[in-house]
Amino acid sequence: MPNLSRKVAVRLGLAALSLALVGTTSVRAAEDVSKYPSKRINIVVGFAAGGFADTLARLIGQKLQDKWGQTVVIDNRAGAGGNTAAKYVAGVEPDAYTILATTTAIAINETLYKQRDYKLDELTAVAMPASSAESLATHPSKPGNLKDFLAWAKDREITYGTAGVGSGSHIAAEYFFKVLAKVKANHVPFRGGALSVQAAVGNQIDTVASSFGSAPQIVEGKLAGLAVAGTERSVAMPKVPTYEEGGFKGFVAESWVGFFLPSKTDPKIVDKLNGAINDIINDPQTKQYLTGLGYQLKTRSTAESEKYLLSEVDNWGKMVKATGVTVE
Amino acid sequence: MFDFFSNLAVGLGVAVTPTNLALCFVGCLLGTLVGVLPGVGPIATIAILLPITFGLEPVSALIMLSGIYYGAQYGGSTSSILLNIPGESSAVVTALDGHQMARKGQAGIALGISAIGSFFAGTVATVVIAALAGPLTEVALVFGPAEYFSLMVMGLSFAVLLARGSVIKAIAMILVGVLLSTIGPDLTTGQNRMTFGFDWLADGLDVAVIGMGLFGIAEVFRNLENVEHREVVKGVIGRLLPGRDELKQSVKPILRGTILGGILGILPGNGAVLGPFASYTLEKRLARDPSRFGRGAIEGVAGPESANNAGAQTSFIPLLTLGIPPNAVMALMVGAMTLHGIVPGPQVMTKMPDLFWGLVASMWIGNLMLLVINLPLIGIWVKLLQVPYRLMFVGIMIFCCIGVYSLNRDPADVIILMVLALAGYTLVKFEFEPAPLTLGFVLGKMMEENLRQALIISRGSAMTFIERPVSVGLLVVAVLMLCLAILPKIRNGRDAVFVED
Numbered sequence: 001m002p003n004l005s006r007k008v009a010v011r012l013g014l015a016a017l018s019l020a021l022v023g024t025t026s027v028r029a030a031e032d033v034s035k036y037p038s039k040r041i042n043i044v045v046g047f048a049a050g051g052f053a054d055t056l057a058r059l060i061g062q063k064l065q066d067k068w069g070q071t072v073v074i075d076n077r078a079g080a081g082g083n084t085a086a087k088y089v090a091g092v093e094p095d096a097y098t099i100l101a102t103t104t105a106i107a108i109n110e111t112l113y114k115q116r117d118y119k120l121d122e123l124t125a126v127a128m129p130a131s132s133a134e135s136l137a138t139h140p141s142k143p144g145n146l147k148d149f150l151a152w153a154k155d156r157e158i159t160y161g162t163a164g165v166g167s168g169s170h171i172a173a174e175y176f177f178k179v180l181a182k183v184k185a186n187h188v189p190f191r192g193g194a195l196s197v198q199a200a201v202g203n204q205i206d207t208v209a210s211s212f213g214s215a216p217q218i219v220e221g222k223l224a225g226l227a228v229a230g231t232e233r234s235v236a237m238p239k240v241p242t243y244e245e246g247g248f249k250g251f252v253a254e255s256w257v258g259f260f261l262p263s264k265t266d267p268k269i270v271d272k273l274n275g276a277i278n279d280i281i282n283d284p285q286t287k288q289y290l291t292g293l294g295y296q297l298k299t300r301s302t303a304e305s306e307k308y309l310l311s312e313v314d315n316w317g318k319m320v321k322a323t324g325v326t327v328e
Numbered sequence: 329m330f331d332f333f334s335n336l337a338v339g340l341g342v343a344v345t346p347t348n349l350a351l352c353f354v355g356c357l358l359g360t361l362v363g364v365l366p367g368v369g370p371i372a373t374i375a376i377l378l379p380i381t382f383g384l385e386p387v388s389a390l391i392m393l394s395g396i397y398y399g400a401q402y403g404g405s406t407s408s409i410l411l412n413i414p415g416e417s418s419a420v421v422t423a424l425d426g427h428q429m430a431r432k433g434q435a436g437i438a439l440g441i442s443a444i445g446s447f448f449a450g451t452v453a454t455v456v457i458a459a460l461a462g463p464l465t466e467v468a469l470v471f472g473p474a475e476y477f478s479l480m481v482m483g484l485s486f487a488v489l490l491a492r493g494s495v496i497k498a499i500a501m502i503l504v505g506v507l508l509s510t511i512g513p514d515l516t517t518g519q520n521r522m523t524f525g526f527d528w529l530a531d532g533l534d535v536a537v538i539g540m541g542l543f544g545i546a547e548v549f550r551n552l553e554n555v556e557h558r559e560v561v562k563g564v565i566g567r568l569l570p571g572r573d574e575l576k577q578s579v580k581p582i583l584r585g586t587i588l589g590g591i592l593g594i595l596p597g598n599g600a601v602l603g604p605f606a607s608y609t610l611e612k613r614l615a616r617d618p619s620r621f622g623r624g625a626i627e628g629v630a631g632p633e634s635a636n637n638a639g640a641q642t643s644f645i646p647l648l649t650l651g652i653p654p655n656a657v658m659a660l661m662v663g664a665m666t667l668h669g670i671v672p673g674p675q676v677m678t679k680m681p682d683l684f685w686g687l688v689a690s691m692w693i694g695n696l697m698l699l700v701i702n703l704p705l706i707g708i709w710v711k712l713l714q715v716p717y718r719l720m721f722v723g724i725m726i727f728c729c730i731g732v733y734s735l736n737r738d739p740a741d742v743i744i745l746m747v748l749a750l751a752g753y754t755l756v757k758f759e760f761e762p763a764p765l766t767l768g769f770v771l772g773k774m775m776e777e778n779l780r781q782a783l784i785i786s787r788g789s790a791m792t793f794i795e796r797p798v799s800v801g802l803l804v805v806a807v808l809m810l811c812l813a814i815l816p817k818i819r820n821g822r823d824a825v826f827v828e829d
Contacts, residue, residue, distance in 0.1 A: 049371065049660050050653070055663045074379075079531050081518075165516060187516075189516055194659065194662070201469060201650065202469030202470065217651075217673060293669070
């Protein structure tokens with residue numbers, strides 16, 4: 001892909017809408033850390049506008065803009081489970097003016113996709129500030145705790161809905177039913193988490209696996225929460241026990257949003273961006289606001305972020321292999 | 329009942345503050361403009377404007393963003409009627425008769441009736457949301473994959489009726505549309521299908537590209553055949569507003585369209601797209617002289633336009649009562665709510681009555697504003713038609729290309745657009761109609777996916793479609809429709825059906 005024409009194209013597209021974003025012609029120059037950022041920043045989101053990654057990217061982008069006084073533009077490049085955006089950012093000039101925002105998908109896809117057009121080591125993890133544990137929920141007319149539900153499910157083929165094939169919810173639920181609980185469960189993929197939650201609220205499917213999409217429904221009693229796959233209970237639905245409490249020790253599967261830069265980026269700039277994102281997350285007001293939305297927050301250094309990424313590749317890779325799911 | 333009025337009063341109190349009125353106006357105006365421009369849709373506009381709303385109160389932000397959404401529904405009909413360029417699937421239906429009316433010098437009447445129909449539908453739908461959002465949510469929940477599949481089958485049987493000429497050709501076009509819809513990743517395996525290994529086909533085709541290619545640009549090609557005395561519309565522009573006769577003709581279609589569109593709008597997975605098609609079919613079926621359809625029948629504009637707008641409004645119901653977005657625009661609204669610190673869900677209605685009722689009240693005000701914005705604009709739009717065609721067609725091509733490009737910022741989409749335009753031109757030459765193809769495309773994907781979901785849920789038993797009462801009801805209607813479409817032609821002798829072959 002010719003990057004330059006892409007960039008020009010993005011500007012043309014935006015300018016055509018004649019909206020507040022005036023593209024500045026960029027002058028290439030070696031960047032001094034203290035001067036970063038000196039021009040507009042693009043955050044490339046691997047998923048469509050409105051989702052988990054998009055929402056967090058917009059929030060962080062806005063705060064970075066307030067902090068640094070440079071315009072931050074959100075550029076949604078959905079496709080191939082987040083791979084399209086990852087491939088794009090892996091190939092841009094490593095000047096830290098193009099940041100990738102994506103989800104757990106980048107860790108899952110390492111094992112799930114047979115073919116990707118980028119390598120994970122072409123990207124470096126900057127921060128994974130927010131996460132939400134995978135959860136199972138069911139219609140209130142069905143057994144409302146994990147033990148009873150599994151007993152009920154034993155003598156039937158149950159169905160579970162997810163946001164789609166290869167999503168974190170799919171992998172985690174498939175792993176749980178097939179490997180841990182040994183219950184026969186059929187996967188019903190939907191186009192996006194929202195439709196799977198609606199199908200569960202309408203009692204069309206036996207259970208829905210999602211990261212945080214079902215939390216409001218659980219809190220309001222439209223769904224019964226069975227378990228969350230976190231190390232601790234979720235702030236969004238504190239009444240729902242963890243799998244660990246339900247007797248499935250060590251089953252942890254969390255969906256997160258992370259920010260990435262090309263791995264050739266100056267480490268000092270990576271640190272600077274990491275620090276800025278951490279400051280945003282540590283701000284009490286932002287913290288309260290994000291927690292209120294149901295995200296678990298965690299700040300890490302760049303080294304810790306990179307380590308966490310690799311451990312996530314392992315954790316999800318183990319589940320993907322155990323379930324045998326692949327996507328070409 | 330008292331609750332209903334006191335709630336609406338609260339809502340109006342929120343919606344008529346000067347800031348909110350101004351934002352509602354800005355949203356509606358922007359929506360109208362992006363609706364008129366082919367390809368530039370509400371999704372891109374809302375996504376780009378989201379950051380600007382950060383400083384606003386959540387309710388003000390949502391009022392403006394919703395204004396863009398239903399404003400775009402109004403604007404979308406303008407380019408279909410004047411230039412035969414449907415920017416989205418719902419406007420495809422409007423183009424069928426609306427553009428024919430424009431060719432006959434009735435562009436003003438077509439635009440006027442579509443604005444009036446949309447306003448009426450919007451008003452009714454707003455009241456419905458206010459009064460019945462709760463119970464209607466339950467209706468939406470009854471619709472599982474099996475019901476949805478049957479609904480799509482019914483929708484496809486409409487497509488046969490949509491056609492002007494040969495039933496066989498219409499069916500062929502539907503099947504081509506369904507086939508085109510299978511391009512892209514498979515729902516249950518994630519495997520790419522029919523992409524021939526091309527990256528640019530990996531996410532499938534976009535319905536806006538199909539609409540603009542098969543209708544808009546193909547129309548340009550057709551018009552260029554006789555360059556000498558080329559005018560889109562005859563010099564006579566005619567009246568700008570519908571007269572009493574036209575209004576009288578349109579009352580019932582508007583009513584029926586509103587009901588149909590309103591019901592379909594509530595369904596999950598973008599049921600609203602079916603509304604205009606359903607309404608058009610119904611009107612053609614009920615008409616004393618169905619042959620007028622496709623040649624500029626006002627009912628064919630009034631009904632679908634009302635259905636379209638009613639559906640756009642009622643699709644807010646699952647969002648507001650459950651926090652579950654039924655389509656991509658609503659998903660973006662969920663994102664907007666989240667960014668403003670509101671967790672979308674069932675609690676919004678009870679815990680934030682100001683927000684809920686303010687938004688509902690603003691929808692009605694927005695519809696009124698749209699009527700006020702759009703009626704005077706008709707004069708300007710119609711004048712556009714007097715631009716010499718040698719200038720006009722260049723403009724159409726440029727706008728379509730920019731619009732298509734802006735969808736995914738992928739140059740391949742512009743090439744696809746041109747291939748489709750050539751295909752559309754060829755099809756018209758051989759008297760195959762593109763409308764059934766578009767419907768097949770829109771419904772095909774949803775039909776396939778719901779079929780597979782339904783079969784997984786039923787553990788492989790196809791009986792699920794006849795065991796579930798709502799599903800079987802819809803299938804029976806579909807069969808009846810098909811019989812109605814085919815039987816009279818068989819009775820009238822083979823010539824009516826097969827003569828064209």
